[in-house]
Amino acid sequence: MNQRPHLVIEHRELLARATPRPDAAAKLAATPFPSDRQHPQALHGAILGSPHPHARILAIDTGAARALPGVHAVLTAADVPGQGSYGLRHIDRPVLCADKVRCVGDPVAIVAADTPAQAQAALAAIRVDYEVLATVDDPVCALAEDAAPVHAGGNLLHAMTHDRGDLAAAEAACAHVVEAEYRSPRQMHAYLETEGGIVEHDGNGGLIVCFGCQNPERDRQVLAAILGLHPDTVRVVGTPIGGSYGGKDELTIQPLAALLALHTGRPVRLHLSRSESVDLGVKRHPMQIRLRTGCDAAGRLRFMVADILADTGAYATHGPEVLDAAVEHVSGPYQYDAVSLRGRLAYTNNGIAGAFRGFGAVQVQFALERQMDVLAARAGLDPLAFRALNLAAPDAPGPLGQQVLPFDGPARALDVLRTHPLWTAPRSHTDGRYHYGTGLALVHRSDGFGKGGPNTARIVLGLAADGKIELRTGFTEMGQNLVGAIHALAASALGCAEDDVRPVIGDTAHTPDSGPTAASRATAVLHRAMQQASTDWKQRITVAGARLLGVAADSLVPAAGGLRDHHGTLCISYPALAAALAPAARPLLTLVIAAEETPSDVPAAHYVFGASAAIARVRVDAWTGQTRVEHIALLAALGPVVSAQGFLGQMEGGALMGQGMATIEDLPTHSGRYQARNLDAYFIPTLADAPAMEIIAVENLPDDDPVGPRGAGEISVNVTAPAIANAIAAATGFAVRSLPVKPDDILDYLENTP
């Protein structure tokens, strides 16, 4: 048990602390998103995508399309002046397909025309001769020896293994062994703003690319390489974003719009319809996860064998990192004598899978947490007690044997929920037509990228000419309240008021390379940056003020509105100070934030983890098989809460996304074709589906923790999907092994179980 008391913020107190977002007024005034931006001279771009999931391109004839009225450009792969393909770890995605297509919608040609109708007419006039190839539509078949290769080099994109301990001895010590195969669904991000934006000319031979994105600096570099331009001539403005959840982490259509703008010399708008967005955008990786886990007679976990197979679709994007995260998270925050973990990632012609909130971890956490409930029952232990019994020590090595930052969040999360009324009440009962059940899940979740990833960041802090303290970062605002977090963190570290701070974000003309706004890292990185800046900033600004006022620097204190004396009297306001200083004399700090990486030599392994536990209560309708999630209590052990509004939003929003994954969201493919291409066939939760939610924070971190708050972006998805799966199992007895839980499967089970 923990020595120090838990620093708990109850839901009611979080609500009381949650002040309106600084950008709420702008958003309520219908500020334009990138896809809303217009330009009187703008041409309309359109994309000709492949109708086939897998085919060789024999010929493309664009002559008739070029001759149509209003058409300014018809481009194919031959018109790409620079690098023809892009990608993150693997450069495998063609800007425009030249020799073959690998999924439905794969771009083959693009046009720019005066009107959208003319652009569509031009697309219809392009003739492409294809030789249709065998469709690789299943990851198991993809890895068979005789499978058609999606890429030269074969369909095994990436594999990862981790073995530790004496497996045979560990298994011999077990009294209970549970083996099962689990399946997790392909999930659609369903951001409401589909990919779209405009590329304009800056008048000096350069391009301005305005599309929602999560990493403007990386996009700028990649776009410049594709366009054959110097990076200095490309400016990327990537914010605000109408939702992303990981789905806009990599380039999709920006290169196409930029090519059209480059060739026509005109601004070009490109905005995908929902069905085009479904075809071209990435999805959550579906996974098949086989787990074999055992515990001894006392209920102590002894071993785990895991075999994970993920379908990455046509191109790699973040697939390898997703698979690495799956392998790293599959054993959970628990200790074992021995583990044998194996993951494989297959190319197929099933669209493209990439980054999605939860990022490889949520899939395996569903499997693991189901497995924990089954083992607890076999061992005759309460599910919470079983987990608590098996937690790794706070200073134990990480899941891949790497050194991690000591963290006691999992134990605290369980400890606080142990007495929660949802947990102490009876956990299953039947009332006529309805079966009620309560389930628990516990997850730990890495922050930032694994070892070797883009973990560093640059942040700039400066006193602007008008006296605002500017914090400049390449991170982008996609709804997570980055703006609010910047105000709060800067004010707290620099001694000023939140109003004194001006965030400048997501625009390569004004902001440094902060790395991706991803992996739940932005708030944590900013926190570290402000801790690092605090002393230096205060010293510089007081010295500047003291020189001006002719007083001793230590007589001034940075405070709300300006520099004050020790009695709190304002000596000089920030605007007056800025106005009196020459531009070069105004305080300016460039902060280089070092990667928080494990010192261990373990590629892709993480150093920092947060934790969360959740209890879900569901009602399953025995007549229809439908699940209604009634109540979720979610406890996040992530250290100090930076922005209560942002924290609540991340927890509530992610929890419902996890609920969607557990209950309704699935995007199957048939012969390489998505079975839904809009929100009338792919359903996401509505207000009517939203449960009562109680969000609780535990702010404790171990003594001397150097990192501070853990990221809140993803963990709520991770914890709710398994908690709901366990609740459905508790309600019905049905051994949930596949998400989403389908009503038909529940009915089959209920009707065929005596």
Next chain:
Amino acid sequence: MSTVRFKLNTQAVSVSCAPDRRLLDILREDFGLIAAKPGCGVGRCGACMVWIDDLPANACLVMAFRLEGRSVRTYEDVAADAASAPVRDAIARCGALQCGYCTPGLAMTLTHLHQQTPRPDREQAASLLSGNLCRCTGYGGIQRSIEQLFPATPPLSADNSGDSQ
């Protein structure tokens, strides 16, 4: 091509276009009114909600020929109207917006409901809002806004008929 005459945000306007052109495109492309957002194009997400003759409608489903003689109000106009102030205020205070893309459509539906006499109760308001999808908030802030804006749901009557409101 045909010409339709209608009122747009209280101004008389006319548009010459194909009769099946969508109102959403007319608003965004011809008038530069971008508050109504294209989320799905099939009337499912509610991001393009406008009022036609003071009733909420998905602008993506309304074709030009149906506009003749009608009155269309968009969020640009409604947001400037003091009647929507309590709704905008509740959205900001309760955290009912995150990325903000669904916000104009949501505010249009909420303002419409809030203006009704008698005002719907919470349960009715919540059920009428299920045509406005939000992918960010988990509806937590939206539910809190509803609690502020609409009267509490009366308890079900003893016979549990459920439709006593």
